[in-house]
Amino acid sequence: MIVSSDWLFRRLGDPNIRIVDIRGRVEHTEPRYHSEPELYAKSHIPGSVFIDWTKDIVDLNDPVPVNIAPPEKFSELMAILGISNDTTVVAYDDHNRMFSGRLAWALRYYGNNKGLVLDGGFTGWVKEGKPIDSIFPKYEKKNFIAIPHPELKRNADEVQFRSSNTLLLDGRRPEVYAKGFIPGAINIPHTSLTDPETGKFLSKEELKVSFKNAGVDIDSLPEKIICYCNGGVSATVVVTALGILGIENIPVYDGSWNEWGKDEKRPKVQLPNFGS
The missing domain is CATH 3.40.250.10 (Rhodanese-like domain)
Known part of the structure; x- marks a missing residue:
């Protein structure tokens, strides 16, 4: 990776x-x-x-x-x-x-x-x-x-009607995630996966800690994972980090929040007391 x-x-x-x-x-x-x-x-x-x-x-x-x-x-x-x-x-x-x-x-x-x-x-x-x-x-x-290779890309319907054993990861910064996200998505900020001084990815053990801090146990993952962000770009930082940990072929919701956030038919969640 x-x-x-x-x-x-x-x-x-x-x-x-x-x-x-x-x-x-x-x-x-x-x-x-x-x-x-x-x-x-x-x-x-x-x-x-x-x-x-x-x-x-x-x-x-x-x-x-x-x-x-x-x-x-x-x-x-x-x-x-x-x-x-x-x-x-x-x-x-x-x-x-x-x-x-x-x-x-x-x-x-x-x-x-x-x-x-x-x-x-x-x-x-x-x-x-x-x-x-x-x-x-x-x-x-x-x-x-x-x-x-369709197994590497997801659309809005596939995200909304995903199976219960699917982990949805939002790679955006916490303040962006808080303004609105897909129900059930866990925020794993892409910035938490790299060293701010060197720009390099964290070590495998450090990556596991970052995921754990976000509420994701790398050693006990569900069968399916989907990553998204605003435009399917920073989500690939999460995909790369997972790949470093040996978890490969993770699909990306290509439209991500650029599509989902503007679609009135799609359910959305906002963190309570955001901005207060």
């Missing part, structure tokens, strides 16, 4: 590895979603290509923001970037590993199980004195066939 900067440094230039810069940010005000191509243009890990998470891997025709791109669009982008179904992809960002995690999940959803997250992101790479450049690389086009 994750690789260290040392691991990637030793493999710079490996033709079987594609490095993807997918830096961006999420604001509290509109417009909320931004990519950061200017940062990539200024400096990036040598050999890396850039993906705009707000446009390139989303369905711009879907009324729900940042839902995953359709197969044809995703296939074409990956092919242009020199990524096949068998290419190892190492993605990095500087927003708590959520965009790199989203790309890794999207790759798995469309049939590439070699999507990895760079632990510590670009900031960690630079802090460790590893090389950067500003060269825009070009790669030979490859063949990518996007075949959806």
